[in-house]
Amino acid sequence: MAEPNIKDYSCPHCENRFDSLEKMKAHMLSDHRGGRLPLPEGRVSMNINGKKYALDVKPSWTLYYLIHDHLGLTGAKQFCDRGACGSCTVIMEGKPVLSCMILAVECDGKIIETVEGIADAGHPLIDSYVKHHAMQCGYCTPGFVTTSKALLDGNPEPTEREIKTALSGNLCRCGTYPQHTIAVMEAAENLKAKKR
């Protein structure tokens, strides 16, 4: 079989085109210093609730779509889908963020925590939310719980004002707001007792 006559090579790093393999190799060594080849398009690895995942995602997938529709972690809820309500909150690298406004393809290497992980770890927030009935329909609740968990991680003794500020991006149309400060305060107490 004759050697294939390829006249079009494209650099895997930057997609610059070259007419011979040698030219492309020289370009890769000089411009990219022979660095590690990029991963296949859309391949991401992440740690979700302590479990490692390697996933192939489409550029248009949001993090919400990936964890809710693809991985089946249905705790995070979609409501506004525009970053205005807090229902889809997950914790990424320790901070509460809105999974509906993050592209999954940009989450490579991230540590993500969802409300399922918080519940599985037996976090006192879950019990105190149930006890103080900080919900009516419950649709927004996972977003509140994840936001509160991130708050308590960074600030084990929040004041009422700090709790209200932290939760100010979570909307609840049933109007359960007063219950959240009570529930989070109690969870903070229980968390301290648990650590003692």
Added chain:
Amino acid sequence: MKDFVHFNAYTVDEAAALLNRYGGNAGIIAGGTDLLGKMKDRVLPSYPEALINIKTIPGLDAIEEKDGGLSIGALVTLSRLAEHSTVRSKYTALFEAAGRTASPHLRNMGTIAGNLCQDIRCWYYRSPQNRFSCLRKGGGRCYAIKGDNRYHSIFGGSVKGGCIAVHPSDTAPALIVLNGKIVTSKRTIPAADFFNVGVHRTTALENDEIVTAIHLPEPASKTRSAFMKFALRKSIDFPIVNCAAAITFEGKTVTHARICLNAVSVVPRAAVKAEQVLIGSILDEKSAEEAGKAAVADAEPMEGNAYMVQVARTLVKRTVLSCATSPEVDPK
């Protein structure tokens, strides 16, 4: 969302080259909180063919103290600014503006450069499926002029005299009064000259130009700055009017004043007349009131937004007064 090609850029040059390659059909994504909403709603007649992620570029997320001033990387999130001790003590207006932008979650995602480069919020412009082909999209008319303009400009329009959509940034007026400079991949632009309205355009950036950092000079001694925002809700809402001020004192006399309003005009609006009123006078209730009046003396409200004139006047007054009493900075 409709599909697009996604790139992770590792250098600013690479991101600029990709922008160049796609002509005007690629977008830069950092926090994504503005861009993804626009794409999900198909707000614009065109849809980006490619998104270029700049979060993967190392070194753009640093806050560094340099030559007495402060250099803030383009990728620094608003929540980091709202927690930073130097920003709090020396650049109070920016500290307060960053802390009042959007919600805590969005501040964890949104970047300072994104807050400056964000698009307008006019509800005709943002209406899903590109329902109104308005002047700002290259269309024939501004729908807000005869429509519902309760959150629109009180200082006239742009783009053929139409388009009365306001600039929604909270940090922009703070950076302007603090004499900030926007560093891009091509040049350095004073914050006051950074905003330039045109069709599909809110900034002076060229198509392949990327903001890389914001430089703030050392504030003059005995300078205090402050920021205030009026919005319907304390959290999440975009400003109806916001105001930043930086005032330098000698004794009790004002020697230098910078006041900037935003969300009242198509670009952040320096209240030059209010500054002139204050300079040389003693800052008190009366002079602050005069400054407020001067700031809105040439306002031309529309049918639905005359109330914004009153809000702007009061906000200027309160912001400059809080510079006199700001607990954050003790005059040296």
